[in-house]
């Protein structure tokens with residue numbers, strides 16, 4: 001028997017009769033990772049700004065992430081399988097209620113994302129909204145103040161382009 005096999009064996013023996021992973025635990029692990037990443041960013045910001053507020057937020061997030069980690073470990077090692085399964089069921093119901101909302105938000109964000117990509121690729125033009133009808137105008141990137149006319153509603157207005165060629 002090699003070492004890894006024995007390790008797997010003893011792990012299986014240890015986990016026997018214990019709850020292990022479920023959707024709720026996966027979700028909690030995801031939240032934990034996100035909090036750790038935010039904490040990492042906050043740590044840099046605190047080092048730069050010496051802000052007490054950011055320091056306290058970081059500290060609070062750290063405590064919350066530890067609690068989430070403890071709950072996740074506790075749940076996966078728990079031998080009260082019925083109770084853990086019930087928790088997961090409640091979570092799945094809650095998550096199921098939120099899913100249409102997240103889906104809708106993602107659908108809403110799609111055109112914005114597409115527009116952002118288009119703007120980034122099109123470095124010779126700027127995109128300005130018509131103040132009247134909110135149509136998006138594509139204008140040559142020429143620095144300065146220009147008169148323009150909205151092709152959709154005919155409104156004349158002034159645009160100020162800060163960056164670009166003279």
Ligand SMILES: [Zn+2]
Pocket residue numbers: 130131132133134135150151152153154155
């Ligand atoms: Zn217009």
